[in-house]
Amino acid sequence: MLICTAILNMSTNNTDSSAIKRIGVLTSGGDAPGMNAAIRAVVRSCAYYKIQCFGIKRGYQGMIAGDISRLGPRSVNNIINKGGTILKSARSDEFRTKEGRKKAFEQLIEHEIQGLVVIGGDGSFTGGMIFQKEFGIPVMGIPGTIDNDIYGTSHTLGYDTALNTVVEAVDKIRDTAISHNRLFFVEVMGRDAGHIALNTGIGAGAEEILIPEEDMGLDRLLQSLKRSKKSGKLSSIVMVAEGDKIGKNVFQLAEYIEENLPDYEVRVSVLGHMQRGGAPSCFDRVLASRMGLKAVEALRDGISANMIGISDGKMIFTPLDKAIKGESTINRDLVRVSEIMRL
Numbered sequence: 001m002l003i004c005t006a007i008l009n010m011s012t013n014n015t016d017s018s019a020i021k022r023i024g025v026l027t028s029g030g031d032a033p034g035m036n037a038a039i040r041a042v043v044r045s046c047a048y049y050k051i052q053c054f055g056i057k058r059g060y061q062g063m064i065a066g067d068i069s070r071l072g073p074r075s076v077n078n079i080i081n082k083g084g085t086i087l088k089s090a091r092s093d094e095f096r097t098k099e100g101r102k103k104a105f106e107q108l109i110e111h112e113i114q115g116l117v118v119i120g121g122d123g124s125f126t127g128g129m130i131f132q133k134e135f136g137i138p139v140m141g142i143p144g145t146i147d148n149d150i151y152g153t154s155h156t157l158g159y160d161t162a163l164n165t166v167v168e169a170v171d172k173i174r175d176t177a178i179s180h181n182r183l184f185f186v187e188v189m190g191r192d193a194g195h196i197a198l199n200t201g202i203g204a205g206a207e208e209i210l211i212p213e214e215d216m217g218l219d220r221l222l223q224s225l226k227r228s229k230k231s232g233k234l235s236s237i238v239m240v241a242e243g244d245k246i247g248k249n250v251f252q253l254a255e256y257i258e259e260n261l262p263d264y265e266v267r268v269s270v271l272g273h274m275q276r277g278g279a280p281s282c283f284d285r286v287l288a289s290r291m292g293l294k295a296v297e298a299l300r301d302g303i304s305a306n307m308i309g310i311s312d313g314k315m316i317f318t319p320l321d322k323a324i325k326g327e328s329t330i331n332r333d334l335v336r337v338s339e340i341m342r343l
């Protein structure tokens, strides 16, 4: 992945960094495992630097409503291992309007909050960026989404946990596929990006992997499954990302294959929201802890309008506008690995 590293002097506001005494933290968009670990890290880093930390409930909607309360180091006991987000998450249409954002700003003024840490996806970063431009409140972003579809980081929070959840589920599906000689279509999350399908497809030994970045075509899929059957495979797993390019949903795909490959008994499993839940992996907990600390230190140092990411094991900054617009590309080497491994 090409990563843009932009360090220092990214602030678009004139707040004296050392004057930051109150920081707000919120989670927005879809929840992801590791969000709680990130909240904990923000709260405890604030305490370390003697900054007062405020939890804003239900994302931007809670900010508009003034659902804001003080969080101290003991408020975040025993959450590092919990999925979801103690601050709750929400999508807010009101925040998309100038009036809504003005109400949110007034709430921050009321609580004397001088900087924001936004944990969420690219939509949340877009909102945060607009908010900073309009009202001068410094914003730092932490990428929290299981899809790993954000430019500027090799890993988003929750992605590693989701991979492990999916692989565990597909291992179980494989047991039943083998016992009944079935062909399973397993749909995983990833409307715009195939990271989950590609990695879990390789990790769980799937015969085929359908991702939004590649149009395999129905005919090629059919031929490939025929070859696979001929080569002696009695059961198979096809991993399908939600947004795969063939243009049929997973049930239509299964129907088509069953009609054209009557030797197989075809089943569909849509993993759905279970991919978002569960205790975060150790990787996500460590990543969240590092990102939370870095976000607070950035605001303290006068850096804002940036997202924290990880690249080659190091914490890096990417300006929010680049993180939003940039494309998170799949690893082509993995596509090659998957093609060879299905033989």
Ligand code: ATP
Residues within 6 Å of the ligand: 028, 029, 030, 031, 060, 090, 091, 092, 093, 094, 095, 096, 097, 120, 121, 122, 123, 124, 125, 126, 127, 128, 130, 145
């Ligand atoms: P996920 O990856 O899980 O979808 P996300 O952060 O991209 O997470 P969105 O629903 O796109 O989720 O955005 C979250 C919230 O951010 C929205 O509900 C809205 O309040 C705010 N937001 C998104 N886009 C804008 C925008 N253009 N202007 C103002 N606010 C926005």
